[in-house]
Structure formats: C-alpha cells, structure tokens
Amino acid sequence: AGFPYPVLFLITVQQENGLYVHGLADTARWLSAFDTTQCGLLVNDVWKTILEYHQEDTTLPANPDVKQTMPGFMVTEVSDVGISVVLTMDYSSSMGDSISVAENAAIDFVRQMGVNDRCAVVKFRKMPEVFQDFTSDTTLLIQAIRRKFTEHDGTGLYSAILQSITQCLNESNRKAVIVYTDGQNNSGGASIDDVIKYANKNNVAVFTIGLMNANKDVLRKIANETGGLFSYAPNAEDLKSIYFDIYNIVTAYYVLAYTSPDPVFNGTWRTIDLTIDYNGMIGRGIGNYLAPYTPPDVSVSKKIVTDSISVLNSDTLHFGTPGDTVSYEIYVTNHGPTKAYNVKVVDIPPDSLFPIDFETLPDTVIQDSVVWQISKIEVGETVRIGYYSLLDTLKFSRVVALTNKVSAECAPDTFLINNTDSATVYFVPLLPPDVSITKQAIGDSLVVSHGDSTWYVSPGDTIVCKVLLKNSGEMDAHNITLTDILPSGVTLTHFSGSSFSQNGDTLSWTVSKLIGHGGEMEFNYSCRVDTLVPPWDVPLANTITVQCSEDTIPGNNSAQDTVWIAGVYPPAPKVRVSPSVIVPGDTVSIEVITPVSVKNWDIKIFFEDGSSVDTYGDEFIQTTPLAPLVWTRIVPPFEDTWMRTNGKEEKVRVVFQTVDFWDIVQSDTAYFLVRSSDEFLLDENVFRIASDDVLGMRFKLSSNRAARIVIYDIAGGFVKEIVNGQFKAGWNFTTWNGRNKNDQLVGSGIYVAILTSGNFKKARKFILVR
Structure with missing residues (x-):
C-alpha cells in the first residue's frame, strides 16, 4: 500500500569472504517474526534488531525499535532477478x-x-x-x-x-x-x-x-x-x-x-540500523531511505475589526469613516502533515487604506503590497500577524466597499484553495463641515426679566466678548474667515485666540483648520464703552459672521448679542448768587458750573411781581463757553435789584439753563432776597450854601409807595415841599437848593426836613449858613 507500511528495505547479507548468505528467509513467501527460515532458525532470532531513526535528528522517533513499537515486520528472499x-x-x-x-x-x-x-x-x-x-x-x-x-x-x-x-x-x-x-x-x-x-x-x-x-x-x-x-x-x-x-x-x-515508527510524510531521511545473528555470527548493517513527502497544507484567513458593524443575513459588515483606524489580523495555519518552510504572506490593501502600525513588522513594503516571510511553521501551528490601517480622509463621497486581499505562498503546498482570503470594510464618507458661530457679550450687571437675561454696562466700562467657533460636521473645515462688526460707541482694547486685522469698526481673522466631530476654538476680546453716550439706555448690538467654502449649512454662520448701555443722566448744572440778601439797589454776583460740555446756556431772573429779565449777560453768555466742572462768574454782576412790589422784601429767582450735546435741557435755580427798611438821612447837618450848592437828602423805603418831604423853619413855618410822589423801595435821593416855595433864598437858621411815607415819619434838623 505504501509508506508508512510497508517500508521495503533491500538487504544483502555476506560472509567475511564476500559470499552471499542464503536461507535467512524464504524465497517463496513472506515470513513473519515467528516463522522458520529456510536455514531452520526463527525469523525473530535471526533478525535481532531493527532500528529506524531520522538521519537529521537521531532522537526521532522517541523509540526507534521497530520490533517493539511496530510489531509485525516480514522478510523474504529474492534471487535471480534482473x-x-x-x-x-x-x-x-x-x-x-x-x-x-x-x-x-x-x-x-x-x-x-x-x-x-x-x-x-x-x-x-x-x-x-x-x-x-x-x-x-x-x-x-x-x-x-x-x-x-x-x-x-x-x-x-x-x-x-x-x-x-x-x-x-x-x-x-x-x-x-x-x-x-x-x-x-x-x-x-x-x-x-x-x-x-x-x-x-x-x-x-x-x-x-x-x-x-x-x-x-x-x-x-x-x-x-x-x-x-x-x-x-x-x-x-x-x-x-x-x-x-x-x-x-x-x-x-x-x-x-515493516511499519515505520514515524508515519509522517515529511520527506526526511530515515536510517535503518539492522543486526543479524547467523549461527552465532553477528552482523550489522546501516542503510537509508527517504520518506515520502506530502507537502504541507498552508491556509490563510483574515479578520477585520472596526468600531462600527452591522449584521445582515447573519453576515457581519464592518464600516469605517475617514480617519478611522481599521485593525487587521492575519492567521496563517499549517494543517500538515509536514512542516512548512519559507511561507510568504502577501497582503494587498486597497488604495484608500494606509498601514500605519504593525504588531509584526513586515519584511518588505512594496507600493501597495505588504510582505511577511515566515521561515517555518510547525504542523498544527498558527502564526498571527496584526497591523492597523488608516482610512483615507478625502477619498470618496459615497459608500464604497474596500476589499483587502491576503495570500500565503508556500512552494510545496499544492492545496491552494485555502491560500487566499479577503476582508472588506465599507467606507462611509464623512459629512461635510458644519461651521457655526455663537457669541456672548458680558457687561457688568445682569438683569433677568421673564426668563430673559440682559447684560448692562455703564459708560466707560468694559464689555467682554466670547466667540465660540464649532465644527459639527465630520470632515475638517479649512480656510475659515470670521468677521465681527463692532457697534458704535466702543473701542477694542484686547483680543486673544488669534491674530486679527481691524478696519474701522470691522474685525477680521482667519482659522486655517478646524477639526470635525465637534472641534471648537474660542476667541475672547474686550471693548471699552465710550463715556460720551446718550443718557438713556442704548443697545450695543454686535454681529459676527463666519465663512467657509466647504460649509453646506449656512443657517448657523452668524450670531448676534446685545449689551445695553445703562443711560446715566449727567448731574444738573449749578448756579449760585452772592450775597444772598441785599437791599434794593445792591448788585448780585452770579456764578454757574456744569458737569458736562454744553451746546448753549442762559440766565433768567424772575421777580415776585411776575416780571423777569432774560437778557442779562447775553453778550457774555454768547462769547463764553463753559468749561465742565469749572465755576464761571457772569460779568457784569446783576444790578437791577429794585423791589417790584409794595412788600418789605422780595425773593428773586435766578434760573441757570443748559442744553447738552444730546439736546438734554437741564437747569438749576438760586435765590437772593431783596429786603428794605425805612430811613431818612441828610448828606450834611450843616448846609453851607453857595450860589449853586444843594443839600442831598437820602431816604430808604421798605416798599414801593408814596413819599413826601417838607422843609419847615425852626418856628414851624412852612418853607417848601421837596418831593411828593411814588417811589421804589430802597434808597431814593433828592436835593434842596435852599429856596422856598416862592423860589426865594432863605436865610441862615435852623430848619427841619420831615419825611412822611405811609406810617413812616422822620424829621431831620439841620443848620443852614449863608
């Protein structure tokens, strides 16, 4: 039937003289161990030992004694053959x-x-x-x-x-x-x-x-x-x-x-060590034979591992997206019956898969082929080869099956049906970039009303702006431009997160790349609010836009946020007068001050009788701008302080009015009191009269009313009525020229001047010397 049984070994037995020895078996039939040879001896006694071992490794098989391990050997003698x-x-x-x-x-x-x-x-x-x-x-x-x-x-x-x-x-x-x-x-x-x-x-x-x-x-x-x-x-x-x-x-x-103790068809050289006993003469012979060779059956299989799988009709489908890592495992198995030497494993990845890491380093990488050389695989042994590939990020825009083929080449292997295998990963293209922008402007105070939050800031304070750029797509976004239009009334003071350019109120900056799958970048900048702002609440609406040619979803490419300037009315202007209490005829100093610059200003003075003066200081007002926070005295001082009623005192109202650059009209009021008493005075007690001399008489009334001055001599005789009429409150002045009612000069003597005004009556005695 063939190896491992029977192994047929041809043996020549000679005597020392070279003559062939006959009769150690039978020429007509096969003899077993306990049959008798033609020379009358038992076969088992003649054929003493039969040993078989490997020529390359004498330890194989473990027990080389054929008669013990594989009993049933047979022997025959052949003669007269060609x-x-x-x-x-x-x-x-x-x-x-x-x-x-x-x-x-x-x-x-x-x-x-x-x-x-x-x-x-x-x-x-x-x-x-x-x-x-x-x-x-x-x-x-x-x-x-x-x-x-x-x-x-x-x-x-x-x-x-x-x-x-x-x-x-x-x-x-x-x-x-x-x-x-x-x-x-x-x-x-x-x-x-x-x-x-x-x-x-x-x-x-x-x-x-x-x-x-x-x-x-x-x-x-x-x-x-x-x-x-x-x-x-x-x-x-x-x-x-x-x-x-x-x-x-x-x-x-x-x-x-006989039957070989090592039945493996491995093509190895076997050595036969034979000992024969012929009538006490021991002979030993050694020969060799080459065991038949059955080539090894080498198979290869490939396994793929991805993060995403799907089961369809009991088949597991593997999916990957651009940038994913695909794990491959190659299993090379020797099914025997002999060892496999110099096994060449060739893996051909598809175009869009790039090997990036190897658990088992390849011997060569040639263009699209990765090659491993396995020097030896024992019977029943499986060699594992693992490596990782990266899916191309910009290969296809549709689902594509990427098949990876592997083959195992072993020269003696003739059973080739299991020498190749393949594994497929389905390329799922990434969604395009989806670039969005959000913005938050933060002031110094937050007001929440009906669930809405509003930030407020005061003039001169700082607004902090936070811009968040995000890519919700799966593909990376490139060459992104952000444009932010600052509201009027603010000045950029700080910017972080990128280099930028500014043209007027427009900020611009670019981002070369933003990774997909939620990649984010944050930018922060600060603006100072101007101090010259309207005194009412003003919204500072800030709009930012983002542009990316790869973005296919424009609905989220702009954002706006608003901070309100809390309107602050400037303090009212101030006016002050000095002195605050005067008598009729005195002058009053008027000073004004404003906390802010104003476009125009004016002074109006109101009296108790309802009259007013609105032209006071007009020339000065028109030529004098008011410096903020500096007191300004109006020139000249106010002189028209005569009383306008019959009362004994009057309260005069001074109104200072300003119009600022926001057309806000503000005013302030100050008061001074005109208070008068009754008095009668002569300029001289001794009137030394010459031809043109007059005697001055001064009388002060506590109110506007009628007054009469009459001069009498010491005897009580009527000399002359000097005045008789209506007079203003305060000091009034008249004179007497030393003549009587007939316009004749009077002589030297003692005279009396009597002032009569309402309930006030006053006499002043004087000496006239001529």
Missing part, C-alpha cells in the same frame, strides 16, 4: 596500463549477465561521458568498453557518479552503480553529500572499488550510505573477481517489510 548496472570507469592518466586490465574485467562482467539484466557504460576523467546507455546487447556494451577516451585529464569522480545515477532513473530493475578509481575527486563542483542524497533519493546503490592509492574513506562512505559495498583492489587484476562478487550480491537480496 538488474540494471552502470559500469563507471576511471580513465585518468594515473591508471596507465591498468586501463586495459579494467576494460577486460568489465567485458567479463558483461558477458556473464543474465537475459533480464541491463547495463550502461560511463567513463570519466575530468568530466564524465556516457559511452553506452542501458542495453541488454552485450556487443554494444563491449564496443563501448573498448572505445578510447581522451578527454582532459583529471578525476571528476563525484560528477561521474551523479551522471551514472541519472542514467538509472528510468530503469525498473534493481539499480546499481559500480565505480572504480585509483585517485580522488579533483574536478567538478559536486560534493560527496550531493552524491549520497541523489543516490538515496532515486534508490540507486553505489558500489565503490578503490584501486591502489584511492581515498578509501570517501569510497567507503559513499557505499555504506547508499546501500552499496566498498571493495579494495590492490591491483587492477582484482577487478574481475570483485565485479563477479558484486553481481552475485545485486542479483540476490532480502526484502524487509
């Missing part, structure tokens, strides 16, 4: 006259061949040459032996044996090479190991004959390790008998059939 022999003849110059002796020995060998025997002739010097291929025609063989050979000198022994073995390849008989030489190999590139392996591989026994100075050790090694026999011939004349002995050995032999 043989195929190559006569390999050394024609180097050192042979000299021995060549003709060797040729005659070879001719005698040919002449005694049987009808089923076949022979070939190979001659060699430096190189071998086939003089006659296999034939049973002795005439052709003899002619070939006698034909001259004049090739370049040298001894190409190994090449000649290899050539002779090649001649045997198509022969069906038992095959043997008989080679003689008187020297040693010195030509050709072959080695002794090449010879032994080639002979054993093709079941060709090599019989070697050493003539004279031949290298006996080399020849003996070749013979012993190929199932042949080494013979030494001191002289060429010995060749004839050696040829005949070899012929007898080759044509009769034993066949040993």
Whole structure:
C-alpha cells in the first residue's frame, strides 16, 4: 500500500569472504517474526534488531525499535532477478596500463549477465561521458568498453557518479552503480553529500572499488550510505573477481517489510540500523531511505475589526469613516502533515487604506503590497500577524466597499484553495463641515426679566466678548474667515485666540483648520464703552459672521448679542448768587458750573411781581463757553435789584439753563432776597450854601409807595415841599437848593426836613449858613 507500511528495505547479507548468505528467509513467501527460515532458525532470532531513526535528528522517533513499537515486520528472499548496472570507469592518466586490465574485467562482467539484466557504460576523467546507455546487447556494451577516451585529464569522480545515477532513473530493475578509481575527486563542483542524497533519493546503490592509492574513506562512505559495498583492489587484476562478487550480491537480496515508527510524510531521511545473528555470527548493517513527502497544507484567513458593524443575513459588515483606524489580523495555519518552510504572506490593501502600525513588522513594503516571510511553521501551528490601517480622509463621497486581499505562498503546498482570503470594510464618507458661530457679550450687571437675561454696562466700562467657533460636521473645515462688526460707541482694547486685522469698526481673522466631530476654538476680546453716550439706555448690538467654502449649512454662520448701555443722566448744572440778601439797589454776583460740555446756556431772573429779565449777560453768555466742572462768574454782576412790589422784601429767582450735546435741557435755580427798611438821612447837618450848592437828602423805603418831604423853619413855618410822589423801595435821593416855595433864598437858621411815607415819619434838623 505504501509508506508508512510497508517500508521495503533491500538487504544483502555476506560472509567475511564476500559470499552471499542464503536461507535467512524464504524465497517463496513472506515470513513473519515467528516463522522458520529456510536455514531452520526463527525469523525473530535471526533478525535481532531493527532500528529506524531520522538521519537529521537521531532522537526521532522517541523509540526507534521497530520490533517493539511496530510489531509485525516480514522478510523474504529474492534471487535471480534482473538488474540494471552502470559500469563507471576511471580513465585518468594515473591508471596507465591498468586501463586495459579494467576494460577486460568489465567485458567479463558483461558477458556473464543474465537475459533480464541491463547495463550502461560511463567513463570519466575530468568530466564524465556516457559511452553506452542501458542495453541488454552485450556487443554494444563491449564496443563501448573498448572505445578510447581522451578527454582532459583529471578525476571528476563525484560528477561521474551523479551522471551514472541519472542514467538509472528510468530503469525498473534493481539499480546499481559500480565505480572504480585509483585517485580522488579533483574536478567538478559536486560534493560527496550531493552524491549520497541523489543516490538515496532515486534508490540507486553505489558500489565503490578503490584501486591502489584511492581515498578509501570517501569510497567507503559513499557505499555504506547508499546501500552499496566498498571493495579494495590492490591491483587492477582484482577487478574481475570483485565485479563477479558484486553481481552475485545485486542479483540476490532480502526484502524487509515493516511499519515505520514515524508515519509522517515529511520527506526526511530515515536510517535503518539492522543486526543479524547467523549461527552465532553477528552482523550489522546501516542503510537509508527517504520518506515520502506530502507537502504541507498552508491556509490563510483574515479578520477585520472596526468600531462600527452591522449584521445582515447573519453576515457581519464592518464600516469605517475617514480617519478611522481599521485593525487587521492575519492567521496563517499549517494543517500538515509536514512542516512548512519559507511561507510568504502577501497582503494587498486597497488604495484608500494606509498601514500605519504593525504588531509584526513586515519584511518588505512594496507600493501597495505588504510582505511577511515566515521561515517555518510547525504542523498544527498558527502564526498571527496584526497591523492597523488608516482610512483615507478625502477619498470618496459615497459608500464604497474596500476589499483587502491576503495570500500565503508556500512552494510545496499544492492545496491552494485555502491560500487566499479577503476582508472588506465599507467606507462611509464623512459629512461635510458644519461651521457655526455663537457669541456672548458680558457687561457688568445682569438683569433677568421673564426668563430673559440682559447684560448692562455703564459708560466707560468694559464689555467682554466670547466667540465660540464649532465644527459639527465630520470632515475638517479649512480656510475659515470670521468677521465681527463692532457697534458704535466702543473701542477694542484686547483680543486673544488669534491674530486679527481691524478696519474701522470691522474685525477680521482667519482659522486655517478646524477639526470635525465637534472641534471648537474660542476667541475672547474686550471693548471699552465710550463715556460720551446718550443718557438713556442704548443697545450695543454686535454681529459676527463666519465663512467657509466647504460649509453646506449656512443657517448657523452668524450670531448676534446685545449689551445695553445703562443711560446715566449727567448731574444738573449749578448756579449760585452772592450775597444772598441785599437791599434794593445792591448788585448780585452770579456764578454757574456744569458737569458736562454744553451746546448753549442762559440766565433768567424772575421777580415776585411776575416780571423777569432774560437778557442779562447775553453778550457774555454768547462769547463764553463753559468749561465742565469749572465755576464761571457772569460779568457784569446783576444790578437791577429794585423791589417790584409794595412788600418789605422780595425773593428773586435766578434760573441757570443748559442744553447738552444730546439736546438734554437741564437747569438749576438760586435765590437772593431783596429786603428794605425805612430811613431818612441828610448828606450834611450843616448846609453851607453857595450860589449853586444843594443839600442831598437820602431816604430808604421798605416798599414801593408814596413819599413826601417838607422843609419847615425852626418856628414851624412852612418853607417848601421837596418831593411828593411814588417811589421804589430802597434808597431814593433828592436835593434842596435852599429856596422856598416862592423860589426865594432863605436865610441862615435852623430848619427841619420831615419825611412822611405811609406810617413812616422822620424829621431831620439841620443848620443852614449863608
């Protein structure tokens, strides 16, 4: 049936004199261990030990004793069978006259061949040459032996044996090479190991004959390790008998059939170590055979791992988006029956998958192929190869199946159906960028009303603006431009988060890249609110926009936020008067001050009788701007302080009115009191009158009313009425020229001037001297 049973081993048993030993089995049948041989001995006693072990590793198998591990061996004897022999003849110059002796020995060998025997002739010097291929025609063989050979000198022994073995390849008989030489190999590139392996591989026994100075050790090694026999011939004349002995050995032999203790078809060389006991004579022989080789069955499989999977009809589908990492696992298994050597694993990723990290470093990476070389895989062993690939971020705009193919190449493997595999990941394109902008402006106070929050800020304070740029798409956004239009009335004081440009009230800055999947960038800046702002609540609406050519959702590309300036009315202007209490006719100093700049201003004075003065200081007012927070005195002081009623005192109202740049009208009021008493005074007590002199008389009234002044002499005589009429409150003045009612000069003397006004009556005595 074949290996591992039976292993058929051809054995030749010789005595020390070289004669073949018959009867150790039976020529008519197979004998088992407890059968009796033709020589009357038990087979088990004759065939003492049968050991088999590996030539490369003698520890295999664990127990090499065939009779113990695999009982049931059998043996038979074969005789008178046809043989195929190559006569390999050394024609180097050192042979000299021995060549003709060797040729005659070879001719005698040919002449005694049987009808089923076949022979070939190979001659060699430096190189071998086939003089006659296999034939049973002795005439052709003899002619070939006698034909001259004049090739370049040298001894190409190994090449000649290899050539002779090649001649045997198509022969069906038992095959043997008989080679003689008187020297040693010195030509050709072959080695002794090449010879032994080639002979054993093709079941060709090599019989070697050493003539004279031949290298006996080399020849003996070749013979012993190929199932042949080494013979030494001191002289060429010995060749004839050696040829005949070899012929007898080759044509009769034993066949040993047994079961190998190592049944693996691994193509390894096995060594048979055999011991025979024949009538107390112990013989030992060692031979080799090459176990049949069944190539390994190497398979490859591939596994893919992604974050996203789907099950459809019991199949698991793997999905990936641009930028994802895909994990691959390759499993290479040797299913036997022999070890696998030099296994080449080739993985071909698709265009849009880029290997980025390897658990097992590849041997080569060539364009789109990644290659691993596995030197050896034991039977039943699985080698794992892992690596990671990156999905291209800008490859497709649709779902695409990306198939990754892997193959395992092993030269002896002939079962190729499981040498390839593939894994597919479905490329799911990323959603385009979705760039959005939000903005928050923060003042110094927050007001919440009906769930709405409103920030307020005072003039001169700072507004803090926070801008958040976000990409909610899956793809990165590039070349983003942000434009923020500042409201009027603010000044930029600080900006962070990017470099920027400013053109008037417009801020602009750019972002080169914003990653997808929620990538964010924050920008912060501050603005100072102007101090010159209206005194009412003013909204500062701030609008920002973002532009990106890759963005397909424009609805969220702008944002607005509002901070209100809390309107603050400026303090009212102030007016003050000095003194605050006067008598009629006194002057009043008026001063004004304003906290802010004003466009125009005016002073109005109101009296108790309802009259007023609105022209006071107009020239000064029109030519004098008011500096804020500086007191300004109006020039000239107010002089029209006469009383307007009959009361004893009057309260005068001074109104200071301003109009600022927001057209806000404000005013302030100050008061002064005009208070008068009744009094009568003469300028002189002694009136020394000349021609033009007059006596001055001053009288003060506490109110506006009638007054009468009359002059009498000391005797009480009426002299003259000086005044009689209505007068203003306050001081009034009149004179007397020293004449009577008839306009005559009066004489020197003592006179009395009497003032009568309402309930007030006052007399003043004076002396007139003329």
